Amino acid sequence: MATPDQIPSDLTLEVGVNLSPDRFMAATRAFFGYVEEVCRAISDDNATKWVVCVREGSALIGMEPAPVIPIEVVRAVYAKAETGVTQLASGDIEGAALSEVAIRHLKTLSDISLADRTRTIPVRLWVRKKPTDIGREVSRTIEEDWQVAYNDYGTIEGRLEAIQDRGGLHLSVRDALLRQTVRCLVSEDLLNQAFENFRKRVEVSGLIRYRKNGIPVSIKVDSFEALPDDSTLPTLRDVRGVLRLNG
Secondary structure: OOOHHHOOOOEEEEEOOOOOHHHHHHHHHHHHHHHHHHHHHHOHHHOOOEEEEEOOOOOEEEEEEOOOOOHHHHHHHHHHHHHHHHHHHOOOHHHHOOOHHHHHHHHHHHHHOEOOOOOEOOEEEEEOOEEEEOOHHHHHHHHHHHHOOEEEEEEEEEEEEEEEEOOEEEEEEEEOOOOEEEEEEOOHHHHHHHHHOOOOEEEEEEEEEEOOOOOEEEEEEEEEEEOOOHHHOOOHHHHHHHHHHHO
16 A cells, blocks of 8 residues: 555556556546546536656556646545545445546545455545445445436436547547436447537437436437537626616
């Protein structure tokens, strides 16, 4: 286990030694993804304004906030990153209040900690020099929650986004107001329509999979409907002008 004086930043991932390159890279990507999701939950504007720092000769990967990020946002990110792990480790997935994407990243880190049936690999999140284990309990909590999920037909509104990872291209709808991201399962015949609406506000209809707390996880898309962009909506000044005219 690393000691506090070895930790390169106030937000650092420690992974065990003797990991294969693939598992080490998977852990690194999951860590970066988790931090990004936590940042987006706190402030969309500051999601990517972080830099990586490492300690030579160690399995420690740190992230430092850029100077432009307000200190109150940094503190909120640190607190959220830590409580997200501790709540999942205690079995409280609702208390963790994480996005589905963030939960999947933590599950990846938790699964990496289990080398085989008899041996574990240390995976720890260090926040302000304080370590928190990302052990098997985290993955177990997530798996139990997934088992009791339910499905229902409905619609999701938000901005259509896409991410590229080792598994391929994934589409999602992000609601900035609710700070949640719902993965879209799109058939081949709807791909052209999906890409026509890429980075636009849409209403997506289909079979929605929910977690037990009612948070939507994914939607098997039946149709897309483009919505007016936020920039085309009337401003507060426009509305006041209408009210004066009507008065």
